[in-house]
Amino acid sequence: MSFNGAVAFYSVFHIPREEHPELFRRVYDWLQPGGYLLCTLTGFGEEAYTEDDFFGVTMYWSNYGLEDYKEILTRVGFNILETTMIGHGYTEPHHVPTENHPLVLAQKPSAGRRTA
Template identity: 30%
Template sequence: MGSGSSGVGQQSGRPDRTGQAEAFDAIGDRYDEAFPHKDGQLATGEWLIGSLPGGARVLDLGCGTGVPTARQLADAGLDVVGVDLSGGMVALARKNVPDALFHQLDIADVRPGGSPELGRFDAVVAFFSLLMLPRAEIPVALRTVHQLLSPGGLFVLSMVEADVDYFAIPFLGNTVRVSGFLRDDLRKVVEEAGFEIVAESSHSYAPAIADVPPEEQIFLRCRRNNG
């Protein structure tokens, strides 16, 4: 799995995912040790950098430790804002990428008019963060991304291909819950949320730690439809 954690708290009848944040607080920078090679993520970041003007605003949704994506984008001169549910991850991101701005935020609060008011973005990245949500909440999160983007804005995301819904797995000595879609189902969910998929790639990935199994990672490069 990729950058970091994302989730919603116990409000309006939503599940309490405090445990998700606590797991990533405990994992900390061991996460980057377990996932040292992120070729698909870096290549997608390079595509985004090449597609945006200098100084463009980018939201890193589920930023994790800030490595590699927030750092990659900030080093390229983009204006990066990162959010993550885990306070421990946000603290590491602030240390790793001092040129970016980071908030500890529930994805339910990352919306136009939310607090803090984040404004609109030229691009949003969500590397392996939406898989921390139950399947039913992923379309809601995608519509939020659509609202946060400027017209024609870019959206890149990655998921692990798996037919699971908020399934508990052991992860770096902790337990997290993850969701996934088969490839065609993921495309459908993304397109129904108002995005055009302009490119797609996949990578077979074997993490550098025994208790995390190999996975098939899907990367989608998308553009916000203006309808």
């Protein structure tokens, strides 16, 4: 099974960051040549931590910084097409109203092309 695109909004950084390279490798393998990955990441790295009351539930975070993510995606084989900053995505007031996340558009090369 393969896909033309994959999307991961505000989710990657909620799994252990040590698993992120393997996650992106799997997504790369699932995509058809020329397929796209669109995902929100984080601009700075943080060791694993939890927040006890994140909209009423305990939430886990673990992430690398944007430059590390770009390196991981490139090493896996993606071409980084665009990176821009977007808002936090909350629909109600939150304690970090100015939080922004990098939105990354990456593409698996077409058949016969590899970047790394």
